[in-house]
Amino acid sequence: MTRAFSFLLGLTLLALANFGKVLAVFDDEVDSIDWHLDNIGNYEFVLSTVVEDGSDQLVIVSSLGDKSLLSWVNSTDGKVLDRLPLDIQALNAATSSHNELILVNEDGARIIVDLLTGSEVPNRIESIDSDILSPCRPDMSLIQLAGKKLKVLDQNKEQVVFLHELPEDFKEVVFFNSHDDGDFDIIISTDSQKFHFLRVADYRLSQSWTRDESVANIKAFAFVSAKDSSSARLFAEISQEESLNFIEAYAYRVRQNVQRLTSYLAGKNFSVGSIVKELLLGEDDEVTSLQKDISFGFMKYLIVATDKGKILNLDARSGKKIWSIDTHLEDILKLEATSFDTELLVITKSGTSLTFEISIIEKEPFLLSKSKLPANSFVEPFADGDFVYLELEDHSKMVLNRSRKASEDSFLLYHDETQLSSHLYKNEALEETWRIYLDGEEKILAFCERDQSPVVSLGSILGNRTVLYKYLYPYLAAYITGDSTTNIMTVRIIDIATGELVHSVSHNDTVDLTSSINLVVGENWVVYTYFSNDPLPEQKIGVIELYESLTPNVRLSSGSSAADPLSNVLRPEVVQKAYMYPETIKNLALTKTKFGITIRSVVLELENGQITSLPKFILNARRIEESLMSADDKKEFLNSPYVSAIPVSDFTILTHHRRVLSGPNSHLISVPTNLESTSIVCSLGHDLFCTKVTPSSQFDKLKPSFQKGQLISTVVGLFVLCFFIRPMVDTKKLKTKWLVKS
Ligand SMILES: *[C@@H]1O[C@H](CO)[C@@H](O)[C@H](O)[C@H]1NC(C)=O
Ligand SMILES: *[C@@H]1O[C@H](CO)[C@@H](O)[C@H](O)[C@H]1NC(C)=O
Ligand SMILES: *[C@@H]1O[C@H](CO)[C@@H](O)[C@H](O)[C@H]1NC(C)=O
Ligand SMILES: *[C@@H]1O[C@H](CO)[C@@H](O)[C@H](O)[C@H]1NC(C)=O
Ligand SMILES: *[C@@H]1O[C@H](CO)[C@@H](O)[C@H](O)[C@H]1NC(C)=O
Numbered sequence: 001m002t003r004a005f006s007f008l009l010g011l012t013l014l015a016l017a018n019f020g021k022v023l024a025v026f027d028d029e030v031d032s033i034d035w036h037l038d039n040i041g042n043y044e045f046v047l048s049t050v051v052e053d054g055s056d057q058l059v060i061v062s063s064l065g066d067k068s069l070l071s072w073v074n075s076t077d078g079k080v081l082d083r084l085p086l087d088i089q090a091l092n093a094a095t096s097s098h099n100e101l102i103l104v105n106e107d108g109a110r111i112i113v114d115l116l117t118g119s120e121v122p123n124r125i126e127s128i129d130s131d132i133l134s135p136c137r138p139d140m141s142l143i144q145l146a147g148k149k150l151k152v153l154d155q156n157k158e159q160v161v162f163l164h165e166l167p168e169d170f171k172e173v174v175f176f177n178s179h180d181d182g183d184f185d186i187i188i189s190t191d192s193q194k195f196h197f198l199r200v201a202d203y204r205l206s207q208s209w210t211r212d213e214s215v216a217n218i219k220a221f222a223f224v225s226a227k228d229s230s231s232a233r234l235f236a237e238i239s240q241e242e243s244l245n246f247i248e249a250y251a252y253r254v255r256q257n258v259q260r261l262t263s264y265l266a267g268k269n270f271s272v273g274s275i276v277k278e279l280l281l282g283e284d285d286e287v288t289s290l291q292k293d294i295s296f297g298f299m300k301y302l303i304v305a306t307d308k309g310k311i312l313n314l315d316a317r318s319g320k321k322i323w324s325i326d327t328h329l330e331d332i333l334k335l336e337a338t339s340f341d342t343e344l345l346v347i348t349k350s351g352t353s354l355t356f357e358i359s360i361i362e363k364e365p366f367l368l369s370k371s372k373l374p375a376n377s378f379v380e381p382f383a384d385g386d387f388v389y390l391e392l393e394d395h396s397k398m399v400l401n402r403s404r405k406a407s408e409d410s411f412l413l414y415h416d417e418t419q420l421s422s423h424l425y426k427n428e429a430l431e432e433t434w435r436i437y438l439d440g441e442e443k444i445l446a447f448c449e450r451d452q453s454p455v456v457s458l459g460s461i462l463g464n465r466t467v468l469y470k471y472l473y474p475y476l477a478a479y480i481t482g483d484s485t486t487n488i489m490t491v492r493i494i495d496i497a498t499g500e501l502v503h504s505v506s507h508n509d510t511v512d513l514t515s516s517i518n519l520v521v522g523e524n525w526v527v528y529t530y531f532s533n534d535p536l537p538e539q540k541i542g543v544i545e546l547y548e549s550l551t552p553n554v555r556l557s558s559g560s561s562a563a564d565p566l567s568n569v570l571r572p573e574v575v576q577k578a579y580m581y582p583e584t585i586k587n588l589a590l591t592k593t594k595f596g597i598t599i600r601s602v603v604l605e606l607e608n609g610q611i612t613s614l615p616k617f618i619l620n621a622r623r624i625e626e627s628l629m630s631a632d633d634k635k636e637f638l639n640s641p642y643v644s645a646i647p648v649s650d651f652t653i654l655t656h657h658r659r660v661l662s663g664p665n666s667h668l669i670s671v672p673t674n675l676e677s678t679s680i681v682c683s684l685g686h687d688l689f690c691t692k693v694t695p696s697s698q699f700d701k702l703k704p705s706f707q708k709g710q711l712i713s714t715v716v717g718l719f720v721l722c723f724f725i726r727p728m729v730d731t732k733k734l735k736t737k738w739l740v741k742s
Contacts, residue, residue: 034691035319036658038080039216040071041686043195045093045136046175046187047101048075049115057081058175058187058197059101059115061093061136064686065664068103070113075185078197078209084118085661086111093136101136138176145173152184152200161203167196192326193308215314215321217307217663218684222335222344223316223671224361226299230291279708293317296701297594297674298692301361303344304684305332311346313361316680316690323364327354333376338385338402343368345385345402351375353400373400382410387425389414399425411496411565413477417443420479422496434499441484446519446528449496450476453672454596455523458559460622463635466552470524471572473557475565476502478526482513489513491528491542493521497565503574505544510534518588520602524572527602527619529585539581541646545621546572575621580645583608587668591679591695594672599638601695603681605668609659611683612652613693619646654681660689675700 041062050056058073068090072081088111090103096112100121104110112121144151144160148170152162167190174195175187183201190196193214199207237256241249268274293299300316309332312324331349338345342359351373356365378391386403389412397414401407409426411433421435438444452474459467478493489511493502509532511517519528526544531537548556550573557563557570584607591601591613600616617638624633626641633639662668666685673680673692677700682690735741 034654034656034658034689035317036655036660037215037319037688038083038658038661039213039687040073040080040083040211041069041213041216042193043174043187043189043213044068044090046138047093047095047136048175048177048185049099051116061090061101061103063089064661069661070101070118072118073211075197075199076207078211082118083659083661084113086113095136138173140173140176142178143173143176150186150188152186162200162205164198164205167194192310214306214308214310214324215304215312215688216686218304218667218688219307219332220305220335220346221667221669221682221684222303222337224301224303224337224341224358225297226294226301226361227341228294230295279712295674296678297672298678298680300671300673300680302682302690303335303337303358304688305335305346311335311344311356314688316682319688319690322362325356325364329354334379334381336381336385336388338381340384343385345381345388347373347376347379347388349376374398377416378414380412382412383407389423389425397423397430399428399430401428411475413449413496415444415447415479420444420447420494420499422499433497436499438481442481442490443484444479445482445489445513445517446480448478448519448521450474450478450521451523451590451592453523453592456596459555460547461637462552463630463632463639464552468550468552469548469555469557471546471548471570472524473563473568473570473572475563475568476521478519478521478528480517480519480528480530482511482517484513487511487513489517489530491519491526491544493526493544493546495565495568497568502572503544503546505542505576507532507540507542509540512537515584516586516607518585520588520590522590522600522616523596525616525621527588527616529581529588529604531584539584541579541581541585541619542576543579543619543621544574544576546574549573550575577621577623577642578644579619582645582648583610587662587666587683589668589670589681591670591681591693592672593676593679593695594674595676597676598679598694598696601693603654603668603670603693605660605662605666605683609655609661611654611660611668611681611689611691612648613654613681613695614646614652615695654691654693655689658689660687661685662687662689677701 040060041064043060043062045061047059048056049059056075058075060071060073062069062071064085066089068086068088070084070086074081086103088103088105088109091106092104094102096102099115101113101115102110110123112123114121142153142157144153148166150164150166151160153159154161166188169191171189171191173186174189176184178184186198188196195211195213197209198205241252244252298317301322302314302316303311304314305311307330309327309329310324311327313322314320315322327346329348329352332346333349334347336345342357344356344358344365346354353371353373355368357368358365373390374392376390376392380389382389386405387407388400388402390398390400391414392398407425407428409424412423412425414421419435419437422433424431424433455472458472459469461467475496476493477496478491480489480491482489487510488506488508490504490506492504494500495502507530512531512533515531517530519526524546528542529539531539548554548570585604586607587605589603591603601613602616602619603611603613605611623640623642629641660683662683662685666683668683670679670681677694677696677698678692680690681693
């Protein structure tokens with residue numbers, strides 16, 4: 001009887017456990033974890049083209065860095081359909097009768113693009129001049145601008161057929177296209193880089209949209225975390241408890257928790273139904289999910305400065321604009337959130353420096369102070385922005401003191417193409433410690449200081465349970481130089497306290513010094529990328545790893561004291577490897593997480609507009625060919641045989657289907673969140689793109705759709721089971737004692 005009952009109960013539990021939603025294997029989260037502002041830029045030439053299905057599209061010529069960009073835009077809603085970066089800077093544009101766009105640069109070189117396919121057409125120089133029908137400039141003969149009004153005249157220029165109120169900061173008419181049936185399209189631009197499209201049918205406005213192109217060409221950025229009021233309350237409670245004795249503190253905590261429970265119940269109107277529903281279905285309402293984003297540290301504000309001097313605050317989760325201010329400073333070098341994220345410091349190349357109050361981050365900030373510094377070429381705030389290191393145009397250096405606190409001793413590094421120098425800032429005096437000049441044709445192409453994230457493991461554990469101790473000396477930097485006469489590239493790792501060379505590697509495989517050369521320095525390793533032409537044109541990734549000793553279990557540093565930069569004599573032993581990569585790499589970054597436990601990944605921005613990530617264990621300098629691997633080597637965690645070519649894995653493309661055109665001098669960055677597993681990665685330049693990456697998957701976060709119901713029903717089931725089984729066990733024990741047979 002009881003057996004039958006437990007069986008039934010078991011069945012019920014099983015059924016309950018399987019009751020619930022079916023989870024797809026691939027949860028496509030594209031638009032919920034990332035966002036992309038696909039900018040066009042300033043519309044230089046606009047034309048319209050009719051595509052196969054009879055609908056019309058706009059083709060816009062704008063700039064991407066110092067080259068031209070061609071964009072196809074849906075004229076119904078203003079969405080970008082496709083973009084094509086070109087190899088020339090177009091000064092002039094015209095269309096031919098073959099539905100082709102002809103772009104001419106300063107030297108008269110031209111490119112012909114088929115507007116339907118977007119492909120380049122071979123140059124038919126002889127026949128071009130006769131082909132040219134219309135230059136891509138709006139025909140203004142039917143347009144009159146009077147005051148703040150735009151008037152469109154009829155073909156005979158007698159009557160005004162359309163009247164439009166212009167925006168306050170109207171700049172110009174960039175496009176006017178009148179159709180055969182008398183309808184026409186107009187695009188007007190404003191000083192604030194907004195482009196308004198108007199379609200007029202039957203002399204009436206039938207359609208309009210506006211594209212905001214002002215959030216483009218990011219020069220500087222800063223991240224500000226949302227303040228978590230609940231954690232502030234917890235801190236207050238804990239510090240209150242510390243001042244009480246044990247009993248009082250316990251009573252205080254119980255009281256606080258009871259209060260929290262009652263306010264929770266009151267919030268649910270004491271309705272058991274809604275509490276159970278929330279527990280079982282677990283769909284977060286807006287307030288709860290916002291609170292989660294804040295406590296997980298996803299809720300960050302991304303403050304960016306554009307090349308037009310606009311400063312914007314964006315919600316880093318969605319790219320939504322929160323506020324924007326116009327400083328009209330076109331040479332902003334640095335933005336820095338200082339004084340515990342309550343002030344925003346803006347520094348420009350010409351020396352103007354502004355401080356804004358941003359303690360209420362959702363509200364438009366106000367100017368606290370404005371000051372004039374000497375014109376400078378390099379700015380680096382340090383010590384939470386209390387001090388700013390400046391390199392002036394005459395190469396003298398100064399430190400701007402913004403606080404009343406004394407500074408800690410800091411090493412300040414400066415580099416340009418031909419020199420590297422280090423200063424020690426101590427007792428408000430700047431003292432040069434060392435300087436390296438490069439001679440001849442050698443130039444510095446990349447520079448990176450060691451990442452100062454926390455280090456969690458002191459060594460790499462090998463397959464036979466021995467340890468290789470990592471070289472974790474923190475004052476390291478690396479730089480890459482290239483010699484344009486020999487095309488030899490040299491990677492040097494230096495000690496920033498003394499300027500001493502720690503290690504150097506040269507590559508003489510005909511390095512292309514004009515392509516992007518990048519470098520990141522992690523805890524005990526350096527990863528760098530370059531393009532070489534020998535023996536075949538190929539993208540290469542080099543890895544250098546530094547160990548205290550390459551003999552396992554040998555530790556030379558003392559574990560108890562922190563490394564002293566002035567008396568460090570320990571030199572690392574080095575392993576290095578090179579890999580090949582199938583795509584050209586434009587930019588590199590390192591994922592940063594709060595505690596550094598998550599596997600480090602290198603984020604690669606590719607020349608083709610994709611962003612992908614590569615876990616560091618793939619870029620391992622100790623990988624060896626399979627035939628040389630011992631059985632113990634194969635046991636090492638995440639170790640795999642050396643294969644020179646690293647493939648691009650579709651699963652690691654962070655941009656999915658998107659194409660990010662970041663332009664030259666863009667920023668690729670990673671910022672940690674409060675969740676150890678998750679890091680925010682952004683590419684800021686012509687386009688803006690942000691996403692969340694989880695290099696070791698989301699080990700510390702359950703999905704909102706996590707099967708709470710099953711878990712709760714299992715726990716309840718177990719309770720019920722215990723409730724029935726316990727009397728049975730007791731009876732059995734009793735019977736055994738009395739030697740009664742059951
Ligand atoms: C253009 O936008 C309209 C409205 O959003 C849409 O219906 C149409 O399919 C779009 N056209 C293209 C080519 O995407
Ligand atoms: C509780 O009641 C108030 C007022 O009656 C209502 O506005 C609120 O939405 C209710 N809350 C819930 C969780 O049902
Ligand atoms: C610079 O820092 C010192 C602390 O050592 C402080 O006394 C001084 O007031 C600061 N100067 C300014 C201009 O704030
Ligand atoms: C452990 O493995 C490493 C690397 O394969 C080797 O150098 C070392 O001698 C091995 N140690 C022992 C005790 O087997
Ligand atoms: C590159 O350097 C290596 C080692 O120094 C040398 O053997 C090789 O000939 C050099 N190759 C070229 C192309 O200079």
